[in-house]
Each structure stands twice: as C-alpha cells, then as structure tokens.
Amino acid sequence: MSLTFDEIPYDWQKPGVYTEVKPVYDRMGLTEYPARTLIVAQKLAAGTAVAGTLYPITRPEEGIAYCGAGSVGADMVKAYKAANRTTEVFLTALADAGAGVAATGTLTFVGVPTTGGALALYVEETRIPLALTAGQTVAAMATAAAAAINALTDLPVTALAAAGVVTLTARHKGEVGNGISLAVARTIGDTIPAGTTVTVVAMAGGATNPDVQTVLDAIANEWFTDIVFPWDDATNLGKIAADFAERYKAMGRKDAHAYIGSKGIYSDLVTKGAITNSPFISIIGAKGSPSAPWKWAASLAGVAAFQLANDPARQLRSLVLTGIVAPDSKDCFIDSEQNLLLKKGISTFNRVSGGTVTIDRVVTTYKVSNLNVADTAWMDIMVPKTASRIRYDWSAYFTLTYPRAKLAKDNSLAAEHADAVVTPKRALGSWAARCTLYERRGWIEQSSETVSRSVFECDDSNKNRLNSRLRIIIIGNMMVLAGSLEFEV
Incomplete structure (x- = not known):
C-alpha cells in the first residue's frame, strides 16, 4: 500500500526526519454526547x-x-x-x-367563627396560614386572606377581596392559569374554625x-x-x-x-x-x-x-x-x-x-x-433517545476515522494498495465494531445478527457516495413480569 501524507509534500527533497502526528480513532470509545x-x-x-x-x-x-x-x-x-x-x-x-385572558378563581367565606382558630389556605404547594377570631365577619376574613396571599410575591396569583369573596387572578394571561390549584385545609391536621366554611371555585377562564x-x-x-x-x-x-x-x-x-x-x-x-x-x-x-x-x-x-x-x-x-x-x-x-x-x-x-x-x-x-x-x-x-445516541456516535466516529477518505469498491486495486481508501467492507467492519461497543453498553442486543443484515454499497450513479442500511435491535426493559403461581393440592 502506498502511503500518503497530510503535511509532508510528496516531492520533498531536503534530507531530514519529518513525522506527522495525528490520532487514530479505530479503538475510540463512545463519543461524548452533548446533552x-x-x-x-x-x-x-x-x-x-x-x-x-x-x-x-x-x-x-x-x-x-x-x-x-x-x-x-x-x-x-x-x-x-x-x-x-x-x-x-x-x-x-x-x-x-396580547389577546390573552387571565384565569380567575374564588374563595368564598360563609358564616361567623364561633371560636378563634387557624385556617390553612393553599395556592399550589404553598400553605398560607390565616388566624381567624371569634365573631369575625366574612368581609374581614376575606380581606385578611387577600392580604396574606398578596404578601407572598412568589405565588402565581394576586388576590382581591370584596363582600366576603376573595377573587384570585393569575399573574399570567393564557391557559397556564387554569392549571393553578387552590385548596382549603388540604392536609391532615388542617382545621376550619367552627361556624364558618370556605367554598373554593377552581381557577378557570384563562385563554390564548x-x-x-x-x-x-x-x-x-x-x-x-x-x-x-x-x-x-x-x-x-x-x-x-x-x-x-x-x-x-x-x-x-x-x-x-x-x-x-x-x-x-x-x-x-x-x-x-x-x-x-x-x-x-x-x-x-x-x-x-x-x-x-x-x-x-x-x-x-x-x-x-x-x-x-x-x-x-x-x-x-x-x-x-x-x-x-x-x-x-x-x-x-x-x-x-x-x-x-x-x-x-x-x-x-x-x-x-x-x-x-x-x-x-x-x-x-x-x-x-x-x-x-x-x-x-x-x-x-x-x-x-437510543436511536439518536447511536446515530450521533456513529456519525462522529465515521467522520473522525475517514475524514478525507477516498471511496473504492471492494477487491479493487485501489482498495488493496492505495492509502486513505474506504470500501463497503471496511465501512461494514467499522459498523460491526461500533455495534459491539453499543451492545456492551446495553443499548442494543444481538449485534452479530443485525450486522449481518446491515449493508454498505457504493452508489451506482454517484461515485462519491456510499449507501448503507444499518440494522439494530434496541434492548428491551424489564417492565412486566407475567407468571402463573400454581399450588398443588
């Protein structure tokens, strides 16, 4: 095989030792995936x-x-x-x-607390404690609730109280506001003081x-x-x-x-x-x-x-x-x-x-x-995800291994004697090596079988093109175990 060089001129006459340094990627591991x-x-x-x-x-x-x-x-x-x-x-x-509409929801206070106590309101995961007093009016309770909500600037809503009703408005316009959850006394240990109730109307009406x-x-x-x-x-x-x-x-x-x-x-x-x-x-x-x-x-x-x-x-x-x-x-x-x-x-x-x-x-x-x-x-x-990862790695590996390769048919004189030549067989060999690596990583299985069904061939009408069919079997996952438990009598 005649060797060619990337840096040393073919007709250089001056005596000396001239050595190119370049990597060989035949045994490279997996290409780093840029997630x-x-x-x-x-x-x-x-x-x-x-x-x-x-x-x-x-x-x-x-x-x-x-x-x-x-x-x-x-x-x-x-x-x-x-x-x-x-x-x-x-x-x-x-x-x-610009044409968006903000979602709204309400908290409606009814009744008068007969004793003081804590009331827990919830906007999404956030618990908002509210201290109620005996005899407090619905208007006062709603005003206190709105103030407590508005004090938390991280919440996705703002609140406005009127006549015992707290109207909550999503900060955002659009359908996202419909996904905001509202609740009262949601978790174990939460209480509602006797004599009063709070009715929740879910966020809705957000559009565009x-x-x-x-x-x-x-x-x-x-x-x-x-x-x-x-x-x-x-x-x-x-x-x-x-x-x-x-x-x-x-x-x-x-x-x-x-x-x-x-x-x-x-x-x-x-x-x-x-x-x-x-x-x-x-x-x-x-x-x-x-x-x-x-x-x-x-x-x-x-x-x-x-x-x-x-x-x-x-x-x-x-x-x-x-x-x-x-x-x-x-x-x-x-x-x-x-x-x-x-x-x-x-x-x-x-x-x-x-x-x-x-x-x-x-x-x-x-x-x-x-x-x-x-x-x-x-x-x-x-x-x-697996197909994407294999495609990315194979593309990177092939590009690095054959960056300036010439293309020749199998068993041609060029394939046997010329340097920097890729053939269908050589490409298939490279694919087989990568599939072995993919199988060792547990991404695919039965690579010896699928490689035998993979094909590389020179294009009939374009001498600069190598066509390929790359077969893989993506490995399965243990999701369902079905069995019959039989007992003897």
Whole structure:
C-alpha cells in the first residue's frame, strides 16, 4: 500500500526526519454526547428576558430575574434545577399573548367563627396560614386572606377581596392559569374554625397562550436534546410535533425531545394524548395535584435529561420527581386507567408514601403508523433517545476515522494498495465494531445478527457516495413480569 501524507509534500527533497502526528480513532470509545436542555417559559413584565434570546442557567433563582417573581418561568427553572443540577440548561421566554385572558378563581367565606382558630389556605404547594377570631365577619376574613396571599410575591396569583369573596387572578394571561390549584385545609391536621366554611371555585377562564413558533424559529439552528414547554394547547402541540419531526430527520440532525405537563381528569388527558402522534413528545398527566403542570414537565425533563444521557436505553421507572406533590390517593388513576392512558400517549406516575411522586412509565404520544395502524415502535422514550445516541456516535466516529477518505469498491486495486481508501467492507467492519461497543453498553442486543443484515454499497450513479442500511435491535426493559403461581393440592 502506498502511503500518503497530510503535511509532508510528496516531492520533498531536503534530507531530514519529518513525522506527522495525528490520532487514530479505530479503538475510540463512545463519543461524548452533548446533552443540552432548553426551558421554554412564559414571563411576566418584570422579567428581563428578551424573546428569542437564550440564557444559560446555573442557579434556580435566575428564573426569577429573567421571568419575574411568581412567573411560570421562575417555577420551571426551580423545578428543573431541583431535579438536575449538572446538565447544561438554557432558558428562553415569551411574554403573555396580547389577546390573552387571565384565569380567575374564588374563595368564598360563609358564616361567623364561633371560636378563634387557624385556617390553612393553599395556592399550589404553598400553605398560607390565616388566624381567624371569634365573631369575625366574612368581609374581614376575606380581606385578611387577600392580604396574606398578596404578601407572598412568589405565588402565581394576586388576590382581591370584596363582600366576603376573595377573587384570585393569575399573574399570567393564557391557559397556564387554569392549571393553578387552590385548596382549603388540604392536609391532615388542617382545621376550619367552627361556624364558618370556605367554598373554593377552581381557577378557570384563562385563554390564548403565546405562539411557540417564535421559539421554534429562534432555535432552528441550535442543538438541544431536551426541551420543556409550559403549553399543552392543540395549536402549540401541533407546531412542536411538526418541528421536532423535521429536527429528527436525516437532514435535520438536531434531535430533540419535548416534555409537557397536563392537568385534568381521565377524559381530559385522553383528549390531550390524541392531539399529536409524535415520537418526540412526552406528556405527563395528573389529576388534582397541587403542583402546576409546567412544574411536572420541568421536573420530568430534568430527570430524563440526566438519566438518558447516562444511558438512553434504560427506563426511568421508580425515579423521583423532586419537588412535585402527588394528588391525594382518591385522585390518582387506578391501574386500568393508567394502562389505558399509556396506550393513549400519556406518561404515568405513582404516588408513594408521604406523597412522593415516582415515574411509572414515560411514553411518547406516538400511537399509530402513517397508515393509521396501531403501532408501538416508538412508544417508549428510550427508543428515539437510543436511536439518536447511536446515530450521533456513529456519525462522529465515521467522520473522525475517514475524514478525507477516498471511496473504492471492494477487491479493487485501489482498495488493496492505495492509502486513505474506504470500501463497503471496511465501512461494514467499522459498523460491526461500533455495534459491539453499543451492545456492551446495553443499548442494543444481538449485534452479530443485525450486522449481518446491515449493508454498505457504493452508489451506482454517484461515485462519491456510499449507501448503507444499518440494522439494530434496541434492548428491551424489564417492565412486566407475567407468571402463573400454581399450588398443588
């Protein structure tokens, strides 16, 4: 084989020892995967973030500066950083839509306390203690409640009292306000002084979210592996699904996965799951949780971004969603409902002792093929994540190993004698070596079989092109153990 050099001229005549130094990548390990998260948030006027600008986030409190106290963005940054402190994360934020409508809810005080005592109000996870006195009027109780709520600037609502009724208004305009939970005397030990009652009307009426297309356009050329959104309306979900499908294509090469939280009863979540059929969107749904949907999404994104960067093929079951408060047991979905929700594209969770939330199964919203046939090929988040990881590593490895290679057919004189030549057989050998590495990491299995079904061939009409078909079997996960326990009599 005749050798060629990158730095030494072929006709150099001056005597001396000239040696190029360059790496050989034949035995290189896995390419470092650049996991990057983007938090797409909604900001208040007090936030300094400029639409379309990406801000690196290192501390939880930065969400307040960029998005304002009591904002969706501040909540999302805090929830994400509670779950993940190491993955590189950025923030971009949009202001409320100009035509947006803020959600409202009410607390209505009725009666007169016969004795003094404590009353606990709740806005999301925050407990707001209120000291009532015997004989206090409904107007006085409502005024005190509104003052206590307004004193907490981190809350996502403001309060106004009138005639015994506290009207709570979301700080943000848009549908996000509908996800804010309100409660009275929610936990064990909370009391309501005798003689009075408080009626809660849930937050509702929020309408018109910001247009996510602004963000999608701004990050069109940016690499992000995990992106969390606060909006679950049909218009924005459709745009995310279409954009992420393009990002994942061979010519897009900017693989990303979207995380979204949704709140509602079983039928509401089934409706949400039906909006998209995307392998690149995971929606986690909860009924009755004190934690807002955007916090669920941010926490899930934090866990997934860290764990799936470490091992894209390993399920997320049993991992804790830090800072997320589970619904009461009566509001948790039963097993049969969870099973149906998974089939409808909604990820599920479990409530364990003390109200801790653990992941049950993270699925995508993909349910049917392009021919509308039921299909589970892309059901679990590990499938697109593992395929993305292998594609990224293989592309990096091949580029580093054959950066300036010539292309020749197998068994040609050029293949046998010329330097810096790649052939279909050599490419297949490289693919086999990488598959062995992937299998050792537990990402795929049966690589000896799939490599035999992989193909590399020179293009018939373009001498500069090598075509390939790369077969893999992504490893499964131990999710269901079915058995028959038989006893002898």
